[in-house]
Amino acid sequence: MSRIVTFTSLFPSSVAPTHGLFVHDRMHRVAARGGFAWQVVAPVPDVVWPLRPAGWRCGRATPLGEAWEGVEVAHPRWRHWPGMIRRQARAMAAGARAMVAALAAREPIVLDAHYLWPDGVAAATLARELGIPYTLTARGTDVNVLAQRPALRARIAEAAASAHGCFAVSGALAARFAEAAGLPSSRVEVARNGVDLARFRPGDAATARAALELPACGFLVLCVGRLVASKGFVTAAKAMAALPDDARLVVIGEGPERGAIAAALPSTIFLGPQPPARVALACQACDALALPSEREGWPNVVTEALASGLPVVATPVGGIPEILGEAPPPWLGALCPVGDVAAFGRAFAALATSPPARAQVRAHAERFGWDEPVARLCDVFRAALARRIV
Numbered sequence: 337m338s339r340i341v342t343f344t345s346l347f348p349s350s351v352a353p354t355h356g357l358f359v360h361d362r363m364h365r366v367a368a369r370g371g372f373a374w375q376v377v378a379p380v381p382d383v384v385w386p387l388r389p390a391g392w393r394c395g396r397a398t399p400l401g402e403a404w405e406g407v408e409v410a411h412p413r414w415r416h417w418p419g420m421i422r423r424q425a426r427a428m429a430a431g432a433r434a435m436v437a438a439l440a441a442r443e444p445i446v447l448d449a450h451y452l453w454p455d456g457v458a459a460a461t462l463a464r465e466l467g468i469p470y471t472l473t474a475r476g477t478d479v480n481v482l483a484q485r486p487a488l489r490a491r492i493a494e495a496a497a498s499a500h501g502c503f504a505v506s507g508a509l510a511a512r513f514a515e516a517a518g519l520p521s522s523r524v525e526v527a528r529n530g531v532d533l534a535r536f537r538p539g540d541a542a543t544a545r546a547a548l549e550l551p552a553c554g555f556l557v558l559c560v561g562r563l564v565a566s567k568g569f570v571t572a573a574k575a576m577a578a579l580p581d582d583a584r585l586v587v588i589g590e591g592p593e594r595g596a597i598a599a600a601l602p603s604t605i606f607l608g609p610q611p612p613a614r615v616a617l618a619c620q621a622c623d624a625l626a627l628p629s630e631r632e633g634w635p636n637v638v639t640e641a642l643a644s645g646l647p648v649v650a651t652p653v654g655g656i657p658e659i660l661g662e663a664p665p666p667w668l669g670a671l672c673p674v675g676d677v678a679a680f681g682r683a684f685a686a687l688a689t690s691p692p693a694r695a696q697v698r699a700h701a702e703r704f705g706w707d708e709p710v711a712r713l714c715d716v717f718r719a720a721l722a723r724r725i726v
Contacts, residue, residue, distance in 0.1 A: 338721040339373040340366070341439055343432070343459040344450035346475070347378040348404055349411065351397045354609060358475075358529055358636055359450050362713075364407065365530075365706050370714035372721075375439075376409040379432050379458075381416035410435055422487055424454035429461040440466045446500070446720040447471070452478040452492050452513075460495035469500040469720040473527065474513045476633030476654065479504070483516040493517040496524075500720045503527040503713075505634035506655025527713055528655070530706030531639035535616050538645035538694040544621035548614070550605065554582030555688040558622035558646070560615060560637045561629075563591030568628030568651065568674065573601035575626075575680035583688065586622055588615060619644035624687050629653055630674055642668075642701035645694025649683040659704070667692035668700060 342363050346356030356378075367374035380398050401410045414431025417423060439445055447470035449459035456472045463470035472495060483489050496502050496517035502524045504510035514524040545552055557576060559569045570593060576585045577600065585604045587597060598604055607618065615637075619625070625641035625648045632654030639659060641648055647669035650656050660668055666686060672679035 338444040338446075339375065339439070340448050340717055340721075341436070341445045342374070342376045342448045342450065343379075343436070343462075343470075344376075344455050345379055345381075345428075346451055346455070347376055347409065349378070349398050349409065350402055350404065351399075354611060356450075357612065360405065360407075361532070362527075362529065362706075362709070363448065364405070365710045366713045366717065367407075369710050370717060372714075372717060373443075374407060376404075376407055377432055377435055377439075378409055378411055379414050379428050379455075380411045381428075382413040382431075383416050383418060421482075421485075425457035425461065425491060428454045428458035432458065433462060433465075436462045437466060440468050444468075444721060446717060448717070449473065451475050452495070453482045453488050457491045457495045460499065464498065469723055471501040471503065471716065471720065472496060472499045474502075474504040474509055474524075474633070476505070476509065476631070479509055479512045479516055480631045480633075480654075483512070489516050493519075500723070501525065501716045505529050507658055508654050509633050525712070527709045528658075528704070529634050529636050529639070530709055531636065531643045531701060531704050532612075533643055533702060533705050535612060536619060536640045536643035536701075537616075538698055539617075539620035541621055544617045547617055548607065548621055550586060550621050551582070551584060554584055555579065555624075555684070556584050556586050556622040557624050557626050557649075557684060558586050558588070558618055558641070559626050560588045560618070561627070561635075563587070563589050563593040563597065565593055566630045567593070568630060569593060569626075570596050570600050571628040571675055571677055571680055572626040573597045573604060574677045575684055576601050578681045579684060579688065583684070585626075586618060588618060615640065616644065619646050622646060623691060624649060624669070624684065626680065626684075627651070627656070628672070628674070628680060629656075632656055634659075639701055639704045642697055643704075645698045647687055647692050647697055649680060649687070666690070667696055 412432045412435045414428045447459045449456040450473045504513045510524040514521045561567045627650040634655040651674045652671040670683035
């Protein structure tokens with residue numbers, strides 16, 4: 337028997353059930369379609385007591401091992417020193433070494449690493465030591481921000497050079513990955529995220545609003561994501577302030593920018609973090625999605641909103657133009673410059689005045705199901721495991 341071992345800190349757990357869901361969604365489909373045995377090594381950073389930041393309880397409470405949605409997940413600890421980013425990959429590899437070595441000794445494996453730093457570089461270190469194949473998937477900030485640091489860039493390039501496969505979730509991110517790693521563009525493939533077309537679909541807005549205790553009337557704009565400055569949700573809040581009083585911003589997520597969003601638009605409705613089923617319900621309840629980000633990889637929330645029949649007003653960053661098109665038709669939404677409050681306001685007003693047919697928006701989203709990327713990934717993992725067996 338041979339096995340895919342997903343290696344990443346971006347994976348859900350019983351303590352953080354929505355963290356890294358996109359990795360689970362991809363790999364459980366790959367395992368099911370390809371008939372692969374599959375398990376996960378999701379290292380958890382361990383910070384010595386005097387240096388632990390506020391909110392560290394989540395990491396400390398994560399079990400050493402558990403079954404999560406049918407897959408076996410191990411959470412080995414690695415020593416993390418805040419602020420010492422250049423040591424992270426080496427420390428993560430040290431913490432997970434015994435676990436990965438035991439798996440490799442038991443049967444042929446391929447390491448499937450997600451997020452290039454420190455996860456991908458740590459996985460590459462272990463794979464080279466153990467003589468096993470590995471793949472790397474870039475997700476966003478790892479390439480857009482971290483790989484721009486010369487020291488980290490060099491380590492990422494070294495890891496990518498001997499990877500069996502290098503992937504990114506959008507064309508824009510693939511180009512940046514190849515540039516950062518010094519690879520030909522053909523060496524980094526796009527394996528975009530898919531959307532669950534059964535979960536995210538148009539539904540009865542009135543019923544969804546009642547279930548979420550949202551206003552029964554008025555134009556509702558949805559924002560989903562971590563409430564940090566780079567997501568630009570303050571821009572959406574300021575843009576909404578110019579709309580009629582019954583226009584409301586609905587925000588799913590938590591983070592340090594909550595106060596700034598509330599200050600820009602006191603009528604904002606904060607729902608906090610929500611599981612996928614409740615996000616799907618919010619998409620049915622609202623009239624548009626806003627994503628005014630400074631940077632993105634392949635934002636799942638955009639395809640989830642479109643699959644629900646929701647037009648999207650976003651910035652032309654990362655994979656967003658690949659989803660909406662460089663010049664999206666008005667019924668699909670709009671692309672607005674980063675930080676341009678007036679442009680977002682005009683786009684919201686246009687959608688409030690002329691709401692599109694949800695079935696038309698949904699039809700555009702149906703091209704973004706999981707079949708295509710999963711089929712390609714199955715081929716890559718079969719080839720990697722065959723090479724290991726030989």
